[in-house]
Amino acid sequence: MNVKPIKSNPLLLVCILALLPVMAHGSTLERIRTSNTFTLGYLPDFAPFSYQAADKASGYAIDLCLKIAEKVKSELALPALKIQYQPVSLNDEINAVNSGQVDILCTPTPPTLARRKQVSYSVPIYTAGLSAVVRQDASEALLNVLNGKVAHTGPTWRATANLGLSNQTYAAIAGGVTETWIHQQMRLLGVVATLVTVENAEAGLKLVADGKANAFFAERMVLKHLLGSNYPAGHLVVLERIFEYAPTAMALDRNDEDFRLLVDTALSEIYRSGEIEQAYDKYLDGAGDTAKKLFKIYAIP
């Protein structure tokens, strides 16, 4: 029997093994069982994926987590399982999972090799798309470039005003995948631009709204949601184009294949049953064709 090293008392382990000879339980499931509590970690300001709603959390990822909780309830036969919502910060999210402070990080994050050294991941729950917000009166040349077209199709002669493309300012959230990506792409986009970094999406949008940046790059749904709540007047628009796709998933304990299997089972069932589309409809403006194709790929048979 392949038992992974666990942090709890070895004596307790012996007892558990004696009591449950059929299943080898990792630490997370055991923690849930002993505390009769399932602790959901989430970023409180990451709408529409996870956000604070009174003393509870809500959002797309929270709904999926609650479905996982149902699975935990039935698998562990704990009908009175309590759900505890534990907000975490962006800087601390991985550590919270790694240290066992939360059982699962509901808010989806893109798995990277660096993060995989500390935590493991569920199957993807959402395909993030990098997009950008611009002002409605952005120049045509800038829109062309950002939409992947040639900035300027006609002749380039002495009268071709290059107002649209000189001295652009792009903004991105500091330290993220986006910042690295923009640095690589800036030259290919064929514009003369400077990159500024901001703390969070609100700050980025404010730069664009105030005319201090020409475009702010971030995840498309996050941008859309923020625009809807903070800038309903429509002066800012999200580009239709998705620059890069990245599957995002829920982070969980690195040394716990059993819990991971349970989570992936629950998620795969959600994918196959069509419940995922309901969640998309509720929080993410519905699932497009690409998303639907990916549902089939993400679900483990």
Add this chain to the structure above:
Amino acid sequence: MTDSNKKMSLMGLTTLVTVNMMGSGIIMLPTSMAQLGAVSLLSWIVTAVGSMAIAYCFSQCGIFCLRSGGLSAYTEEAHAKSGFFLCSYLYFLSLAIANVAVAISAVGYMTSFMPWLGSGAIPLFIGTVGLLWLTTVANFGGPGITGRIGAITVWGVIIPVAGLSLIGWFWFKPDLLIAAWNPYNLPISEAISKAIPLTLWAFLGMESAAQASDAVENPTRTVPLACLFGTLGAAVVYVLSTTVIQGIIPNAELANSSAPFALVYAHMFNPTVGHIIMALAVMACVGSLLGWQFTLAQTAKMTADQGMFPKLFSKVSARNAPIVGMLVCGVLQTLMALSTISPNASAQFGKLVSLAAVTNLIPYVTAATGLLVMMYKAKVSAGVYTRNALLLVVAVAYSLYALYACGKDAVFGGILVLVFGYLLYGFLAKRFIDVSVPVHPRADNP
């Protein structure tokens, strides 16, 4: 009219041609070339040779064609009166539109000194209209004054650009140029074909010598020489400056610079020098607008002299300046500048600017082909005929390629404008029936 003080000298006209050509186009050229890599320098081989062929044809036309009218007069030799009108009409439209665009660009460059100009649509509009009228009024003093102002603003090209071509070599590092050669590892043929559009239209403006033939001393000598020297000078400076700069500034930095000449001078000396260079470049840009507004008014005047544009364009002041025509052009351009206020209108105006390149190029073909008739009339020797005809074919081939490369949207718009011109000429044509228009030699032509 014969007072030479009111006319432009060979030096004045040559600087006018050079500044017209390079004034607004050169400022960002090193950046766009660096974005492709130093391999883009190879495109000069094609574009400089093709442009020199056109300039050569125009200068030959200037030698054989003794009447006033510039490109339109050259055109009439082979394509009759309607050719004259269409050439003037297309060229006039081209300049009227392009000058507004040059003013908008100039305001864009001025924002680094006057940030207010960049703070919104209204400041941009005010700046553009202000520049258009400034350069219109500065032309009221007549061609002599325009030439003298041009002799000052030309330093805005000479110091940053021509100066760099000379002294830049002391800072030149061959390994930087080699590293910048082909950063994306494109196949050479693909790199050249991508680079040609960067320099293809850089020589547009070489014809401004011919358009000023009414306003210069001894035009049969001055116009051909100014056309050749101006174009040759621009070619040498273009090639040298865009080469040397890529051996001074690392490619990545140059490709992301919004003021490459200021950057290179800041690198060679200090940032203050960089600012001064930027100010000089802006001055050259405004100077080129002055030259173009002059050329616009001259084109209208010469056409009105032939009875094809309203008479008001041909009225000149005591100082030989067609002031009324300039005022009309200024009003027309102010209306076009209104487009800067809304982003939609700006996009539409952008299409007009592309179309204007097409209506600038069609006259090249009609004018250059006039040379064939001129040579026939002048009974030139077979050797001269063959040489000129060969260069003419190169010039027309180059013009056709430049037209093709304008893209289908621009050519589409240009053709619509051209066909509309036939309607306009239809109303004028009766003026030229039965009357055999005598060829007037110029008053100052010996």
